[in-house]
Each structure stands twice: as structure tokens, then as C-alpha cells.
Amino acid sequence: MKLFRHAAIAAALLLSGTALAQEPVVGAPSGSVRGTSEGDIRVFKGIPYAVPPVGGMRWRPPAPMQPWQGVRDAKDFGPACVQSQSRTPTSVYSPAAPLPVSEDCLTLNIWAPADAKKAPVFFWIHGGALSGGSSREPMYDGRKMAEQGVIVVSINYRLGVLGWLAHPALSAESPQKVSGNYGLLDQMAALAWVKHNIAAFGGDPAKVTIAGESAGGLSVMFLMESPLARGTFSKAIAQSAYMVAMPELKKQAYGAPSAEAVGTMLAAGVQAPDLAALRGMDAQTLTDSAAKLGFFPFGVVDGLVLPTQMVDAFDQGKQAPVPILTGFNQGEIRSLMVLAPKAPATAGDYEKAIREKYGEFADAFLKLYPAADYKESILATSRDALYGWTTERLARKQAAIGQSAWVYLWDHGYPAMEAAGLHAFHASELPYVFGNLAPLPPKWPAMPEGDRPLSDAMLGYWTSFARTGTPGAAWPAFGKARTYLHITDAPRAESGLMPGMYDQYEAVVCRRRAAGVAWNWNAGLASPKLPPRAAGCD
16 A cells, blocks of 8 residues: 555656646846747747836836746736727637737737747737737647747737827827827837847757738838937738828828827827826727727827838838838728728719719729729728838839748638638638647638648748748749739739739828828728829829
8 A cells, every 4th residue: 555655756756847848938138037848849928028017117218127046937928009999799709708908918929939049939919909819819820830940939919008108298208209109119129029038949049031901001101210229130921901191290290289289189188187187097098989989090290219100201212121021902992891981872872972083093993892892892992001012112112122022922721710700810820820720719710620731832932031031932022024823722923912002002002192182991982082192102
């Protein structure tokens, strides 16, 4: 009996030792962390990369963490950054349960091959309109990417009013006299952490690819513009990004009030007489109140973090000189109907409205977006005004500074997606890119396992780009032929991306810029009247 008891204890100790041996520990410069193993992949979750932005640190640039003592457990995702919890449960993007949130949310996650040595790094920035989302989304799990020899890093960054508020008092207390862009500064702090620490995990700090979709793609462009981020990445991937007009810190621009004026109005709206009152408000209450008041988080042109309008920075060749992979989805707006204006009663009403708004450009516009199928034309108009034009502009502007560009059009559907009327909807490429066909949000159309080969191809393109700067020989660079990868049931290279689309929007945006009129989703039926011809515009 005693012998049996001793044997049982010995077996338990042996199993305990085996479990501990399977928990990898990395001694990084910022502190040692203990993660988990998933086969040949080491996983570390919830690593803090900056001082928690709470209390007096709310609306301040992120501060670097002091190295911690001992070994920190890194086995669980950190909470998402505070965001509104009032999303409609019928949205295709809504999670199965509300995300755990906290103002103490500046964490990152790492998936690394166990034998990684100077491996390339894929740095993922989640989408969500700068107001929602999290790095803990199951479809962002980096294990399958890491199996391709790439280290995956995903991050949280401050969202909504907590991440993007500008205010005169915040600017006054800043040594640089600027405010806003805190979420973007978080992204830069995470990149700085990677540069300082990733070698300990087997990564190469000189081979970092920044990547993101939607607001993550927007963030990629912010980072490409900002001089403060220069040298922290070597390649960029922007999926469904949008190069729209940005608010300016201290002056009205393109029909919008200054960012500081918006902050002043918000403070009045939540009845906060000063910064102390704003910083003393409950984070969730403030976030929900700001959303109800119509606060829209966005990057702010402050002359420092974002020196100028993005279109101007890219026109002047002042963006980061890095290769880019970029693209958009055929059905972007099918899951974002809030971005599409209401359809008129008849095709005649549609054509009349377009002619009134677009004047001398109306014939060209109606050729691209005909009245005969005006409901589809409305969706295509919003898609191209935001995502299509931006995609081609990014490719052209990188080519103009001598950098290579690869462009895709995601045009894939499958039975459950088609039945829901969501062909190639916004973000529908993401499970394929990460190789995670399940689990997905409850309202996301269930994906067929037969799509695994297409996912393998997408995973191969993205990781090849991170490793080598090219997605592979099957995908030609954009170049003069405007070659792109058309991804339907099988990818194929084609030339001439949506002929006429880019020229149409470039001409309209040029006139709007000259006239001080905003350019965003206000296209087609939502467009103001075409401004008059201006110098340098068609």
C-alpha cells in the first residue's frame, strides 16, 4: 500500500515535470514570460507592452514598461480595450459573447516556431472602425501562420474616445502641444517593443511586416505616413483600407470641425467641466456616452504624429519606402449597408440624381455604375469610393517611389455566404489568410472544409510576402499593366483592375480637395455636387 502510494506520487511528479517542460519560458529584455506549446509552436499571450493607460495616464502617450522581475505567465489573452457593448447581435461580426474589456489593455500576443532563428515577423493590427475589436478574435489565431516559419504578433490598442480624443486642454499639457492619436501611438509602442524584444523569441527585428484589415489597414497607412514609426517595419499589408479626409487638430478642414473643437463639444456633452472630470469618469460610461453623442474616432492631422493629410503625404512621396500588398473585396458593402445610401424608387430617379450631382462626369460615372442595375451600382459605388480607389492609389504611389506593389481583388463566395446575400463581404478573406475556417462569429456564414486549399494558397501568399517581400511567382507585381490577383474559387492573375474606376475617383477627389470638400463614403447618391474644375485636376 505504501509502495503504491509512493509510486503514485512519483508518477504525479513526473507528469507535473513533463507539463512544466512543455511550458516554454523566454527571457526577453522587457522581462521573462512563460507561455504554452501547441505542437511545434510556442504561444505567449497577454504580454504588456506599455504602462496601463489608466488614471492620470488616460489620454497620454504610452509609456514603456519597466522590466519585471521573475517569470510572468503569458498563457491567456489580455482583455480587449474598452469599447461600446451595444453592437447589434444580428451583425455578421458580433461575437458569441461580449468581450471582456478593460482600460488596462495594452497587451500583445506571440506565436513563434519553437526552432525560430531570425524569423520574419507578421505584426497584425485588428479592424473595427477604431472603436471595436480585439486581438483575441479566434480568426486571428496565429498558429497556422507560425507553422509557415513566420512569427505572428497581434496587438490591442486604445479605441474610441479613449484612444482618439483631441482636446485643447490635452494639447496644452502635451510637451509637443498635440493631442489625439493615442491608439496610433500605442501601435508604435508595440512596434518598439517588438524591435527591442522579438529576437528573444527567435524573430528578426529588421524583418517586420505591418498588416491589418479595415481600420487595421487604415492604421497601416497611418504608420506608413508617420515619421515617428519610420524604421520599425520593412513591409506593409493593407486589406480593405480607406484613404479618406482626416480631421485636423486646430482648424476646420474639408467641412469638418477641428478635432479639438469636437473634443470640447464632447466634454460639454458628457458634462465634464475639465480634464480631471473627464479622467475621473468610468471608462465604459464615457465610451458609451461618446458613441451616443456621435463621436467618431479617427487619426488627427497634428503636424507631428500625422504631419499632413494622407493623400498629400503619399502624393509627395513622404510615406515609408516599403513594398506593399494591398487589396479589397468585391462585396465589401454587403455587410456594411450603413455605408450605402438609400436606393431611390426607380432607375430613372437614380440616373437623374447622378446627373445632378456629377455634371460633366455623369456619363463616365453611369458607365461604371449603370442605372439599369442601380441597386448593385449603389453598393459598388460605396465600395470603390472607400476601398477600390484606395487600393489602386496605394499601389501606384508605392510604385512611384520605386517600391513593388501587389494587388488583389477578393471575389470568392461559397453556398452559405451566397444564401445570405453576402458574396465576398467585408473581412470575409480573413479566415482564409489566417487558415482558421472555424470557429467564427455566430452569424458568419459557415465555411466549407472544401475551401481549405484556397485558404492554404492565401496563407502561402501572405507568409511568403512576410518572408521575402513577394507573395510568389504566381502573383505578378502591379506594374504598368495594373496586374492583380483575382481571387474567386481559384486565384488567377489578370490585368486592368476595374477599368475607369481609379481615374473616376481620382478626378473627383482632386476637385474636392481643391474646393475643401470631404471625400469618404459620400459618393454616388450621397455625393455633393461636383466642384468646378481646378488647377491640376481633370
